[in-house]
Amino acid sequence: MSCFWRVFMSKNKASAIMFNGAKKPLTKKEFLIPKKLGSNEALVKISLTTICGSDVHTWLGHRPFPTPAILGHEIVGKIVKLGKNLKFDFNGKKLHVGDRITWSMTASCQKCFFCKKNLPQKCVALFKYGHVKSLGKFTLTGGFADFIIIRNGSFIFKIPKKISDEEAAPLMCAGATVTSGLTEASFSKCNFVIVQGCGALGLYACAFTKQLGAKKIIAIDMEENRLSLAKQFGADYTINSKLEDNIVEKINKITKGVGADYVIEVTGTPKVIDQGIKFLRLGGKYILLGAIYPGSKFTLDSSDIITKCIQLIGMHNYRPEALDLALKLVLKTKNRYPYKKLVGAQCELSLDGVEKSIKLFESKKTTRPSIKPA
Template sequence: MNNTKATAKIFHKPNQAFEDFETNIPNPAADEIVVKITYTTICTSDLHTYYGRRNSPSPSILGHEIIGKIAKLGDSITSDYNGQPIGEGDLITWSVYAFSPENPMAKIGIPQKSPDLFKYGHQSILNGSPLSGGFATHCLLRGGSSVFKISNKLVPGEAAPLNCTHATIAGALRLAGDINGKNVLVFGAGMLGLSACSMSREIGAKNVYTIDINNDRLKNATSFGATETFSASLSDLDIENKLNNEKIDVVIDTTGNPKAMESGINLLSLGGIAIWVGAVYNAPKTQINAETVVRKIISIKGLHNYTPTDLGTAINFLASCHHKYPFKKLVGKEFPLKKLDEAFEAANSGKYYRIGINQDN
């Protein structure tokens, strides 16, 4: 491979084959980092973009669940977000966005909604961002990126989703507050749902219940901390009967399905909290009974992306629990970057939690 060139796969429009792309590997500015990407997983949101379920800038390099090794380090960077020293060759992950800490949104605690946000895997390469996504050999991290050094002991397939799946759930549980000794109901047993199950158990949830339409995924959820699972075909009354008088304190919806979100509100107990993280693309309107919300004193909180601190929480979770929960088995297949079209076909089949793009060579 030419050590001065980076290659990538370019997304132009839905259902069109990715285009091969080559550009020079840049020299980073003082506050930038050039990363040699080692592994990227195909997120569900990548599928939503590629198959036309949501709009995204193009031409672009998709992919944001990324890990990689520092190839070139800007002169002003000596440590990661936690203050750990970093240097060339270190394995890192980073928040899916770069932002200015001086932005008003950052100052009120929601940096992910800064108007000047730069999102990896969601930028047009025509706007001075030729290396900004995961389906490439290299990525240029801009100033304002929250970078974290991670352990080489993590299997690449389990580490790559850290800056999306696990960080999002860490943010959801932050919004839920103290769940020690409480009952949590998770809608959806995909990657987000499994992460919600295991992370909830690790921070002290009494019971974690999971609902999904897929029976195979429900069976798998028990390996990730689910106390009991329910089929989405059951009515709310059926589920209440199966709970054996256990109340639901927190609902986490990872599906974005209006019926699931409505069901979650119905199943919450007095003073319950609903956290919605799955509704990130167009869907039918959710019909909520306002009287139910008022009389049961229910709180509904939404989360889109997360804060850098949430990513730090997710990294600590996976570092301490990756032997306990089989996240490394959730990557069903791996492909080289040159076979990205085949990888997307496999990911869209619905057979796998994640497909990996392995470049660690």
Template sequence: MCSSCVMLFNEKNGSILPEYTALPSLQKGEILVKNKYTTLCGSDLHTFAGRRKEPSPIVLGHEIVGEILEMAQSEPFYDLNGNILKVGDLITWTIFAATDSDEFVKDKMPQKSASLFKYGHVQFTDKEKFNGGLGTHCILKIGTGILKLPTSIDEKFAPIINCAGATAMAAHRLIDQIEGKNVLILGAGVLGLIASTIAKQKKASSVTMLDIDDVRLENSKFFGADYVYNSLNPIEELTQITSGFYKKGFDVIIDMSGSVEAIKTGLQFSAIGAQHIWIGAVTPTANVEVNPEVIIRKLLSIRGMHNYNYEDFTNAVDFFEDHFLDYPFHTFIEKEFPFQDTEKAFHYAAKYKPYRVLITI
């Protein structure tokens, strides 16, 4: 394997090929990381399949764990928990970097910052080379939220935390109250399963998982789901579940699927006062009709969440430090590929749709 190179995705022909290039000199405040593990997120696969547009050529991958090799300043670097960072530390970091002076950062929405830099989303150029997970190295910018990886978390699972884990935690931050509530989660992928475990740890009264895959639905029971519903089946099956609830509907509905039909089902089965958190629809999709009178009379609320903030990221790492052994999170990694087989990993993930594919660098 090369000492310093990246795997470049080219949108024109859909190829992912190695680009051998020297490491640049660090600028003040930057950190050089040796990438160890990267998992392929759904958004990476959308880009690979042409459903999502990113600048090309590009180094994809933003779910990353790596080891600090070099830090470009004399004063100490600190992670988000106030720990001093040092060479050799195993870390994971936010998908984004943003400057403290930005108004969006002050409003706790750094992921929407005007100065936003997103790892795995920036075009490969002479000045920007090592900025994604599918490279031997990554250069971390000022304003990146960094955390040392707790030893209680499997380092091969850990890349998932800085996207799916933190995003699921962001969804829960928007919920006013979940203890004692009946929760419906739309989509039994990684995001939905993590959201389910968080709901159970926050003492939700019940969690119902909706999907079209019976295998994933059955598996969701290991991640806290009390009820499951395949939305290809008669709607009466879902009515039977809600008939046992006092309000005859769900109090909290979290969409991780991006499916318009699933979102419609969630709206249909809203309890009085229900909260809807929409996360999954991050690629172009159809509109959803919402009747204002229904929203008003049923006291409903709808909130969207894209990515997450620094607090969500910290809370996600804390959650997995406390609960990694309570659920079979290690099963999310269904296939592992060496770095040189990155293109094969994408084809495998596109064909078989595992929870996650891991690339070892």
């Protein structure tokens, strides 16, 4: 009997930190660990969960959200138990108890109109980890817990031994979101990429586009510490938008009046979109990944899009192939870029630990705080 199975057998309850609504105190709750799983489900002992910006937006009440809920959707864990029909991961690798894994952020039916149109992340019966009410049969649903159940319709990925938990966890949302946008935009070798925002998504965008053939990358942010990190992740030029009076003029100077082939928006604010479109060359592509929250409105001159033959590409959530690509890119470039620096302070799974990690992220003093269960 494996040590992971002995852990499960010796413990019939899981602990979770519950989100009960904005400005309401977190609570700790215990759930019974089910003895029986669905045929395509898995029970996982969580090793590490990283904090995402959307967790902070939820915490602050910036969007409607079902409660009570277990937040957290950037997760790495080890398999404790497998449903009888769950045999292989996304790449056809045999799954075993004790395997270290991550998985798609969403589970889909794979039968509805949108699933058949290759938009499983928009399934009519979508299940999204860390985004659902944790009641009834759906209890262990998020990463701020010590156990989680992987649902039917999820795509599991065995994590290569050379990738650490810290390098893998943020890929479940941040890294895969970036590769999803790049794939949707048919990203190819180019002269200039501009990245608006140098949080985790922006740093992944710098590293991934450089690996995929961008000659020069321009990173824009308001925080010098983030711009310094961007240089470590492949940025050739950095611009502090808080200090620069005319960013469009500076971009034109760097690109010799041509503009960028791609601009990637990962700031989370719509205020940068109008300016971002002005950064593009004729026929350029604007990839929107960050400004997704209600009220994210902006104005623009439609002639900027039409006369410059610009393409606007939006992507929310991702297809499982995006997580596969993110893992492969990190494995290939982990000796070139310091991916571990994307994860900052490590906090315990407790009321104080979760609140501390969220507030640390909000302060921008660390890129991705993490929660580590005992």
